[in-house]
Amino acid sequence: MNRFLLPLSIFVVVVGFLGIGLTLNPREIPSPLVGKAAPEFSQPQLHEQEKILSPADLKGKVWLLNFWASWCNGCKTEHPVLMDLAKSGQVPIYGMDYKDQREEALTWLQRGGNPYSLVGVDETGRVGINYGVYGVPETYVIDKQGVIRYKQIGPLYPDTVEKKILPLVKQLESQ
């Protein structure tokens, strides 16, 4: 019995580690930008191209910045969640149309509804790089001082909104 005890315990430890490994998502890379000032940009707006969207204009507000694209699959799952969040009016969502065709982006918003207060256009993906975006959709929670407080990689689910986004927004609002 004793001679099996050691191999068995090693086996259990290895299985334990592998089990934990299965629950981790290798695509979730901790962002070094959380806790830092949101990178500046001034991008043309999607609807009124002569106007500009810039984080500087949003100082003093808690807001979400959502990178999306009409070609992005995860954005389809996320869209109804954003619509619900926008309807609840608890936090303004600003969109960044990432490496997209203008016409297709406009059609997308017409069909599925527009949850965004304003949408900026990042045609070259440069704003995306400054925000460390590596897969749309990605969502940032930005506080009144313009500091990034949270980054969601991949689509927002009702669960994430309830448990992470809204409590954080409330806390930031009260500051």
Added chain:
Amino acid sequence: MKWVMLIILCLSGPAWAGEARPLADDPAAEARLKHLAVELRCLVCQNQTLADSNAPLAEDLRREVREMIAKNMSDQEIIEFLVARYGDFVLYRPPLKATTTVLWVGPFVLMAIGATALVITLRRRSRTVVEVSVTDEEHRRVEQLLAEGEKRS
């Protein structure tokens, strides 16, 4: 029919063969990009380097690095630019920090555990093997038996 197909194939061949696009006007800059890009990880397909990957983000990042090279930024500055946005994860050789100690020290710890286990088992085994002394008489008998066995076979 076969002939017609063959002729069509022969004619259409050259039409497809477009010339390879030059990577950059400056070969020295391109060499630097290559040198940097093999050290950087593509974030979309995580087991590829920035140099290997065809993902759109990798292309964008290569363009970004090219521009920084054109601006005469040092390798250090370029790497800092990327780490500030994507974290240590973009580096194939992450720096030794509190968060990366397991990564750097882990393999050596495992090797030390393995080596100690090996030494312990070897010692234990050498203790269990009992040395048997053979007298000259016995030795002779063994040789005799072996010789007989050879003859039989």
